[in-house]
Amino acid sequence: MGGCRVKTLILILRSEIRLALHQIGDSAIIVLFFILAAVLFPLGIGPEPKLLPLLAPGVIWIMALLAAMLSFERLFTPDYEDGSLEQFAICPAPLEIIALAKATAHWLVTGLPLIIASPLIAMLYRLPDSGYSVLLTTMALGTPAISLIGTAGAAMILGARRGGVLLSLLVIPLMLPILIFGAAAIDATVSGFPVGQHLMLMGGFLLGSLVITPLATAAALRQSLE
């Protein structure tokens, strides 16, 4: 049985990634939004060389959160509409595994590109060199948690009116710890403070969401099929 689950996980992952590669433009648009929105701040506030490095951690994290929001609405909708979701439900592997596979695939096609693009924004904002490694660490810990929570949200709004806006309202409050500790860790390292506790809290948050969100996603998917 365990082997079957891993097999299903890998199969779904593979098909999801293949689908995403066919529509590589979707991922590209999200990364472009991430960069474009971050560029708006220096243009709106004025390119103050002293101010920009202070803004960098917060702006990068807020924009990563908002960019990810754009990608969740259609996460389950095509499967819901064409009946694949019902096939997933009668598949021998539990729906929790499918939820986990969906979240992993989402992270690979959205979270990973955001991580890769984040140093570019840090550069535009003149983040001090000491901040880059912590920036990448927080992104690596935070974006999977965003994918997991967003997947649960996407399952909850399946079939709702105004799904996209509603989704942001539901999941952003749950994601605030990621924003708070992610930005705080980068701030701390730039000002020379230890970052261990921030990173540990983020890691704990990621592990917690890894346990809770597949259960919530599966429960939400199940009730949408009843």
Next chain:
Amino acid sequence: MIKQYANPARFNRLAGTLLPWLAWPAAFLILIGLYFGLFNSPPDYQQGNTVRIMYVHVPSAWMALFIYTFMAVSSAVGLIWKHPLAHLSAQAAAPIGTCFTFICLVTGSLWGKTMWGTWWVWDARLTSVLILFFLYLGFIALHSAFDNPTRGERSSAILGIIGFINVPIIKFSVDWWNTLHQPASVLKMSGPTIHSSMLTPLLIMAVGFTLYFFSLLLLRMKTLMIRRRARALNIAHIHQPGAE
């Protein structure tokens, strides 16, 4: 015993009997509590008369947490045992909890302006209560976003249960982080560190608010049931063959 009240008519009768026994004591206790709090309790040695905001602020904060817990438990009961009244009670409780959270934020803000010199600080306690406020709004929004009401109540039930994680975070935020907000002084393992002349009106207010919540809850549940019934009758009327 609980199963028995799944019958709407029976529940309605019970709610009708209970309502005056909850509502009148609630009104009485809140009036007594306000009298003691505003006129018949000592001013604080540091804060002076400003401390009287506490008699509204602290009980509404407790209610905000209590109602969210109630909502999460109701949602879980509704999902697990499919008791028909469970989702209804969660739906009825949500706007009441939102209002208590709002009162807590507003009174806290007024208190903060006089004591800390600012309407708002971004410390852990205030931020986590603000998140609670958004969780309540998210619950209500998700509940009403579906054409099929069953979908709405189940989806929002799952959200309500996940959001419960925030409740212990709010409770312990003043212990875990260095905050401007003062640490707990009533619900502590070592006993309350607040003088009885202030504790008594505070507890009277808390009991009054709790009774007020339950009377409002029963009233709202009755209203929601009537609304649901009206909707069903309306649909039956439309689908009736030969109807105009």
